[in-house]
Amino acid sequence: MYKKTATSLMERLALPLLAIGALLTTGGFIMAFTTAPLVLGAGVPTPALIGDQMVANKLLFSQKIFYFHVPVALVSFIALGFTAIYGLLFLTRHDPAFDLRAKVATEIAMVFILMTMASGEMWTRYEWGVWWTWEPRLTTYFILLLLTIGYFVLRAAVEDPERRARYAAVFGIIAFVDAPVSLLVTRLVPTSIHPVVFRSDSGLPAPMLLPFLLALFGMCMVAFGLYHFRLREQVLHQRIDALKSQLED
Amino acid sequence: MTNRPSAIRQFAVLFVKDLRQESHTRDMLTSMGLYSLLVLVIFGAALSQSTIKSNIIQISGGLVWAMLVFTSLLGLNRSFAAEKEDAGLDGILLIPLDRSVIYLAKTASNLVFLLIVEVLACPLFYFFFLADYPLTTSLWLVVPPLFFVSLGIAGVGTLLATITSGTRGKDVLLAILFIPVIFPLLFAVVSATSVAVMGSEQLLSVYVPALALAAGYDVIMISLSWLLYGFVVTN
Numbered sequence: 098m099y100k101k102t103a104t105s106l107m108e109r110l111a112l113p114l115l116a117i118g119a120l121l122t123t124g125g126f127i128m129a130f131t132t133a134p135l136v137l138g139a140g141v142p143t144p145a146l147i148g149d150q151m152v153a154n155k156l157l158f159s160q161k162i163f164y165f166h167v168p169v170a171l172v173s174f175i176a177l178g179f180t181a182i183y184g185l186l187f188l189t190r191h192d193p194a195f196d197l198r199a200k201v202a203t204e205i206a207m208v209f210i211l212m213t214m215a216s217g218e219m220w221t222r223y224e225w226g227v228w229w230t231w232e233p234r235l236t237t238y239f240i241l242l243l244l245t246i247g248y249f250v251l252r253a254a255v256e257d258p259e260r261r262a263r264y265a266a267v268f269g270i271i272a273f274v275d276a277p278v279s280l281l282v283t284r285l286v287p288t289s290i291h292p293v294v295f296r297s298d299s300g301l302p303a304p305m306l307l308p309f310l311l312a313l314f315g316m317c318m319v320a321f322g323l324y325h326f327r328l329r330e331q332v333l334h335q336r337i338d339a340l341k342s343q344l345e346d
Numbered sequence: 347m348t349n350r351p352s353a354i355r356q357f358a359v360l361f362v363k364d365l366r367q368e369s370h371t372r373d374m375l376t377s378m379g380l381y382s383l384l385v386l387v388i389f390g391a392a393l394s395q396s397t398i399k400s401n402i403i404q405i406s407g408g409l410v411w412a413m414l415v416f417t418s419l420l421g422l423n424r425s426f427a428a429e430k431e432d433a434g435l436d437g438i439l440l441i442p443l444d445r446s447v448i449y450l451a452k453t454a455s456n457l458v459f460l461l462i463v464e465v466l467a468c469p470l471f472y473f474f475f476l477a478d479y480p481l482t483t484s485l486w487l488v489v490p491p492l493f494f495v496s497l498g499i500a501g502v503g504t505l506l507a508t509i510t511s512g513t514r515g516k517d518v519l520l521a522i523l524f525i526p527v528i529f530p531l532l533f534a535v536v537s538a539t540s541v542a543v544m545g546s547e548q549l550l551s552v553y554v555p556a557l558a559l560a561a562g563y564d565v566i567m568i569s570l571s572w573l574l575y576g577f578v579v580t581n
Contacts, residue, residue, distance in 0.1 A: 188577050236533075243526040250522050254513040264509045267574045271502070271527060274570060279530035282559050 108325055115322025121315030122168075128308035129164035162220045164308050168316040170213040170238075174276070176206035176320060177241070180248075181273035184266030196262035197335075199269055200252065201328045205320055207245040214238060233283030240279050244272040356443050360451035365458070367428065374424045374459050382417040382467040386474055389413070393475075402475055407488075407540030410471055411532055414495070417467065418460055419521055422503040425456055426511035435511075439579060449504060449575035453568070457500035464492055482545025487553065491535040491542070494560040498531045501568035508578050527567075534560045 183199035186192075217235065222228055229235070251268055255261035351359070368374055389409055393402070429435040438448060468488075503524060510520040538556035541549050 188574075240526050240529045243522075247523045247526055250519060251509070251513070254510075254515055254519050256514075260512070263577050263580070264513075267505070267509065267577055268523060270574065271505075271567075271570060274566060275527050275530065278559075278563055278566065279533070282530040282534050282563070285555050285559060 108329065111322050111325035111329075114318040115326070118315045118318025118320075118322060121311045122319060123315075125164060125308040125311030125313075125315055128311065129161050133161075133164070133305045133308050162216055164312045166213060166216045166220065167309070168313040169209050169216065171313065172316050172320045173206050173209035173213055173241070175317070176202050176209060176324075177245075177273050177276060180206060180269040184269040187262055187266045193258065193262060196258075196265065197331055198328065199266060201324055201331060203245055203248050203269065204327060205324050207242075207249075208323075209320065210238070210242050210245060214242065233280075237276070237280045237283050241276050244275065248272060350442075353444060353447050356447045357451050357454075360438070360448060361454050364451065364455035368455075368459065371428075373428065374421050375462060377424055378417050378421045378459065378463045379466055381420050382413055382463060383470065385413040385416055386467075386470060390474060403479055403543055404540065406471070406476060407538075407543050408536050409475070410468065410539065411495075411536050413467060413471065414460075414464065415499075415525070415528065415532065417463060418496075418499045418503065419524060421459055421463070422456065422499075422507040422524070423510075423517050423520055425452070425459075425504075426507050430511055435579070445576035445579055446572050448579065449572055452508075453500045453504045453571075456504055457496055460496045460500055461493075464496065468492070482543065484542050484545040484549060487542035487549075488539050490557055491538045491560065494557065494564055495531055495535045498560065498564045498567060499528060501564060502527055502571055505571035505575055505578060508575070531560055531563045534563070 179202035180199050183195045183202060187195035187199060217238070218228065221230065221235070248265060248268055252261055252265050255264055426435070429438075506523045506527065507520055510516040510523065513519055534556040538553050538560070541552045
């Protein structure tokens with residue numbers, strides 16, 4: 098099923114990109130802790146950039162989470178987008194290779210969602226004083242995690258590979274559309290229990306923007322590298338399975 | 347040209363088939379109706395020790411939706427049980443008709459059953475939990491959210507139930523897929539229903555955007571499900 102393909106440009110890029118990504122993110126984090134200024138609650142020109150919200154009138158050291166949390170969260174959305182794109186490609190071309198790519202992209206999405214939630218927990222605990230609250234961002238992100246879990250449970254429940262691929266593709270597309278809708282819904286419809294305070298002004302001073310961008314691009318490269326290594330591992334795995342079954346015959 | 351029936355005719359035949367089947371067996375309506383009654387009994391037990399009586403109006407919007415989501419989950423599972431047991435769906439697929447017609451017919455029948463159960467269950471909820479309290483004049487506003495959610499639940503639920511009907515452990519799987527997908531709709535209508543029941547001053551500022559988002563969700567999800575349905579029922 099999986100022919101030995103010539104090493105594509107993408108695959109050759111995987112290792113260098115992973116390494117560069119690791120360097121960039123590390124550099125970004127170091128800068129975040131050294132050169133980037135602490136955020137001064139309302140005193141800073143751009144308070145909106147504190148990860149999510151709720152700026153207190155003090156030096157926010159915990160805001161450093163922003164340089165990790167936000168890039169990781171953005172990458173998880175991008176990865177989920179690839180799940181939907183590969184799902185769509187599978188449904189139109191019927192090539193099982195696209196299904197495998199959709200699956201690996203979802204795995205990457207799940208890893209990054211978990212990292213986002215883990216780092217978000219630290220912020221929630223230290224700035225808001227609680228481990229969990231049904232705040233719109235948290236809630237929608239939790240839904241995103243449940244959608245990816247659902248994706249893998251669905252895959253595990255179908256035996257026939259062709260049907261599994263079709264079902265997973267359809268659900269991947271639905272899940273990707275559902276994510277922004279649920280983000281929108283919780284932000285536009287505040288409940289009476291949770292008044293939502295969002296600031297919309299943006300713009301970051303250069304010493305903060307640089308480490309953020311480094312971490313963002315670095316994280317994209319790390320995700321790309323991880324994706325390709327996982328994909329290669331899966332392809333090799335399938336080839337071994339095919340060889341094994343040939344030997345048995 | 348052949349004298350093949352039009353899409354509307356095909357839709358009507360499939361839709362009437364579901365209604366007729368239900369009128370013979372009463373399978374879905376009985377199980378959904380009883381299930382919603384049982385959820386109400388559980389609410390009664392769960393709230394019996396609490397002293398939040400004065401807050402029941404505030405949480406009733408959420409409770410009604412908890413009941414309806416679980417009830418609709420049961421109904422969606424049942425709606426494909428019959429098709430699978432007698433290979434009914436396989437038979438329908440042998441007919442040369444557009445897959446989206448099957449989707450629309452199944453969605454319509456699920457919507458009808460869900461609305462019937464809501465007409466029975468919501469007054470019961472009122473009778474058990476709200477009868478002692480004065481009603482707000484805006485109570486009739488709970489009707490539009492009921493309709494929008496039922497539409498969304500039937501729409502995306504029919505697609506997901508078709509997917510899970512052919513898998514192992516289908517009942518649990520449908521819940522795992524259905525509840526996160528339906529979440530935006532649920533969030534929007536719980537706030538719409540709550541403000542309608544409470545009749546607070548911020549009625550319009552919350553109610554209108556919530557309902558608009560619910561309607562938007564319905565449009566997006568139903569058109570997406572309608573487009574994707576063909577991929578789910580091939581073979």
